[in-house]
Amino acid sequence: MLIAVLGAGSWGTTLAVLLARKGYAVNLWAHRPEFADQLAAERENRRYLNGVHFPDTLRVFTSLHEAVSPADMVVTAVPSQALRETVEQIRDLPMQGRVIVNVAKGIEMNTGKRMSEVLLETLPGLQISCVAALYGPSHAEEVSKEQPTTVVASSPSVETANRVQEVFHTSMFRVYTNTDIIGVEIAGSVKNIIAIAAGISDGIGYGDNAKAAIITRGLAEMSRLAVSLGGDPVTVSGLAGIGDLVVTCLSRHSRNRYVGEEIGRGRSLDDVVTHMNMVAEGVFTSKAVYDLCRTRGVEMPITQAVYEMLFEGKPVQQAILDLMTREPKKEVY
Numbered sequence: 001m002l003i004a005v006l007g008a009g010s011w012g013t014t015l016a017v018l019l020a021r022k023g024y025a026v027n028l029w030a031h032r033p034e035f036a037d038q039l040a041a042e043r044e045n046r047r048y049l050n051g052v053h054f055p056d057t058l059r060v061f062t063s064l065h066e067a068v069s070p071a072d073m074v075v076t077a078v079p080s081q082a083l084r085e086t087v088e089q090i091r092d093l094p095m096q097g098r099v100i101v102n103v104a105k106g107i108e109m110n111t112g113k114r115m116s117e118v119l120l121e122t123l124p125g126l127q128i129s130c131v132a133a134l135y136g137p138s139h140a141e142e143v144s145k146e147q148p149t150t151v152v153a154s155s156p157s158v159e160t161a162n163r164v165q166e167v168f169h170t171s172m173f174r175v176y177t178n179t180d181i182i183g184v185e186i187a188g189s190v191k192n193i194i195a196i197a198a199g200i201s202d203g204i205g206y207g208d209n210a211k212a213a214i215i216t217r218g219l220a221e222m223s224r225l226a227v228s229l230g231g232d233p234v235t236v237s238g239l240a241g242i243g244d245l246v247v248t249c250l251s252r253h254s255r256n257r258y259v260g261e262e263i264g265r266g267r268s269l270d271d272v273v274t275h276m277n278m279v280a281e282g283v284f285t286s287k288a289v290y291d292l293c294r295t296r297g298v299e300m301p302i303t304q305a306v307y308e309m310l311f312e313g314k315p316v317q318q319a320i321l322d323l324m325t326r327e328p329k330k331e332v333y
Contacts, residue, residue, distance in 0.1 A: 001024055001071075001072045001073065001277070002024070002025045002026075002027065002070050002071050002072055003019050003024050003025070003026050003071060003072065003073045003074070003075060003167070004026075004027040004028075004029065004030065004067045004071035004073070004074045004075065005019070005025070005026060005027070005028045005066045005074075005075045005077055006026055006029045006064070006067070006068070006074065006075065006076050006078055006086060006087075007029070007030075007031070007075060007076065007077035007078035007079075007086075007104075008029070008030035008031070008035065008045060008048075008060075009077065009078075009079075009278060009279075010040060010045070010048040010049050010140035010144075010278065011077050011103060011138075011140045011142070012028070012075070012077030012078070012103075013028065013045040013048060013049045013052070013098070013140070013144075014049060014052070014140040014143050014144045015056050015075055015077060015103065015143075015168075016028040016054075016057065016058055016075075016274055017049075017052055017054060017058065017144060017172060018144075018168070018170065019167070019168070020054065020055035020056075020057045020058040021055055021170075022102060022167075022170060022242075023057065024057065024167070025057050025059075026057060026058045026059070027059055027061050027066075027067040027068075027070075027071060028058060028059070028060050028061065028064075028067070029060075029061045029063075029064055029067040029068075030060065030061075030062065031078070031082075031086075033062040036045070036060050036061065036062040037062070037286075039054075039060045040059075040060040046072070047277070047283075048140075048277070049140060049141075049144055049281040052144045052145075055201060055240060057071055064086070064089050064090055065089075065090060065093070068090050068093060069093060071098065072097070072098060072099070073099045073100075073101060073164075073167065074099070074100050074101070075097065075101045075102075075103060075134075076100065076101070076102045076103065076104060076115075076119070077103045077104060078104060079104060079106070079279045079281065080104040080105065080106025080107070080108065080115060080189075080284075080285065081106065081108065081284050082282055083102070083104055083108070083115055083118050083119070084108065084118050084121075084122055084193075086121055087118075087122045087123055088113040090123070091122060091123055091124060094125060095123050095124070095125045095130070096125055096165070098130065099130050099131075099132060099160055099163060099308070100119055100123070100126065100130060100131050100132070101132045101133070101134050101153075101164055102116060102132070102133050102134070102285065103113045103133070103134050103135070103187050104281070105135060105185075105188040105191075105192060105284050105285075105291050106189050106192070106281045106284065106285040106288070107186075107189050107288035107292060108168060108288060109284055109287055109288045109291075110187055111286075112288055112291060112292040112295065113185070114181075114182070114185040114189070115133065115185060116128070116131045116133060116181055116185060119131055128156050128157075129155070129156060129157035129159075129160060130157070130160060131155060131156075131160070131181070132153055132154060132155035132160050132161060132164045133153075133154045133155070133184050133185055133188070133240075134151055134152075134153050134154075134164060134175075135151060135152055135154065135166065135184050135185070135187070135188035135239070135240040135244065136149075136150060136151030136152050136188075136239040136240055136243055136244055137149070137150070137151075137239060137243045137244045137246065137247035137248075138151050138244075139247065139251060139253040139254075140253075141253050142253075143173060146170075146172045146173075147172065148172050148174075148176070148305050149172065149173050150174045150175075150176065150239055150243070151168075151173070151174075151175055151176070151195075152175070152176045152177065152178045152184060152238060152239045152240050153165045153168065153175050153176070153177050153178070154177070154178040154179065154180060154181045154184040154185075154240070155179065155181060156179055156181055157164055157179075158177070158179060161178065161179060162177060164177075164178050172286075176226065176238075176239060178230045178235060178238065178240075180204040180231055180234075180235045181232030181316070182226065182229050182230050182231040183226045183233075183234075183235030183236060184231075184235055186222065186225055186226040186229060186231055186239075186243075187222050187226060187231075187236050187238075187240040187241035188238070188240045188241075188244055189281075189285050189289065190218070190221065190222040190225060190289060190303070191218070191222065191241070191244045191245040191248050191249075192244045192248060192256045192280070192281045192282030192285055192286075193256075193280055193282045193285060193286045193289060193302070193306050194214060194215065194218030194219075194221070194222070194245060194248075194249060194303075195245075195248040195249045195254055195256035195257045195260065196256050196257070196260035196263075196280075196282045196283070196286065196306050196310075197214050197218065197258055197260060197297050197302050197305065197306050197331040198211055198215065198218075198248075198249035198250075198257055198260060199249075199254075199256065199257035199258060199260020199261035199262075199263070199264065200258060200260040200261070200263055200264040200306075200309070200316060201214055201260075201264065202257070202260070202264060203261040203262060203263060203264020203265040203266075203303065204262045204264045204265075204316065204317075204320075211249065211250075214249065214302065215245060215246065216250050217301075217302060218245060218302050219236065219241065219242055219245060220248075221299075221300040221301075221302055221303055222236050222241060222245070223236040223241075224298050224299065224300065225289070225292070225293060225296075225298050225300065228296050228297075228298050229296070234288060255276065255278055255279070255280040255281075256281065256282035256283075258276075258280070259272050259273070259276075259282070259283060260278045260306075263309065263316065264316060269283070269310050269311075282306075282312045283310060286306045286307045286310055286311075287307055287310075287311055289303055290303055290304060290307035298326060301326060304322070305320075305322065305323050309328060313328065
């Protein structure tokens with residue numbers, strides 16, 4: 001089997017290395033030709049994953065067509081807002097027989113589409129039964145060092161989910177399966193917004209009580225949105241939901257938590273994002289999900305607060321006060 005990995009950031013590179021270590025032939029595509037040339041020459045990704053050497057079966061490509069054409073499986077690891085633009089470049093390639101595994105976590109701005117929906121809209125001939133999402137608490141920094149990690153491969157097709165599980169599963173990268181791709185994609189996207197809120201709490205100097213409240217009530221928002229779109233609430237209690245939510249809200253590796261922390265300390269969003277080396281998916285996803293929850297009438301107060309702080313300039317302390325002084329409600333309804 002030959003596998004093409006699109007996107008040479010930290011996660012794309014990590015998965016390419018993981019698959020190559022298993023013995024698969026891997027074509028890793030980088031968006032910028034000069035960066036691809038650097039990766040090919042140095043045989044490691046010093047910008048995003050320094051010290052992790054490429055196995056011999058991993059090849060780096062500057063041409064998207066050349067990377068994808070011979071592939072039996074394609075892994076899309078580009079930022080969520082760049083997914084449509086990227087795969088549009090290969091819409092002329094036949095998709096029949098290929099499995100597309102998306103690992104980008106986000107909701108597309110302006111359309112409110114999940115990543116599997118973007119793939120299906122963009123690639124003619126691609127069927128939902130051949131699309132999978134590989135999500136879960138899986139920081140690249142730890143996976144690349146072969147530290148124990150668990151994720152979920154989700155596809156409406158049991159056969160496809162099982163195939164992805166077989167391809168990615170290792171002794172230190174344990175893959176479960178799930179057929180609720182809606183719940184998995186929504187959980188994996190909304191958790192980044194909640195992580196920004198958790199980071200803001202850290203930046204202000206709040207303690208464990210506030211962090212626990214954000215995680216717990218964020219989980220409720222995640223579940224409400226997933227159910228409104230046809231997802232299973234049980235999925236939210238799994239690896240793509242609470243598992244990824246906890247690690248993203250607590251970890252020093254979390255880009256989204258870092259963005260929130262810096263905003264909590266008083267920096268502007270533009271300043272924080274401009275000086276970051278990698279993309280924090282929760283920033284744009286917060287706008288996409290805010291629009292989506294308004295359209296569908298789903299109550300998501302933490303998401304709304306994050307959106308207002310990021311895009312409307314609402315003062316952090318005012319946003320927190322507004323959250324805390326809302327009308328008292330039942331916990332479960």
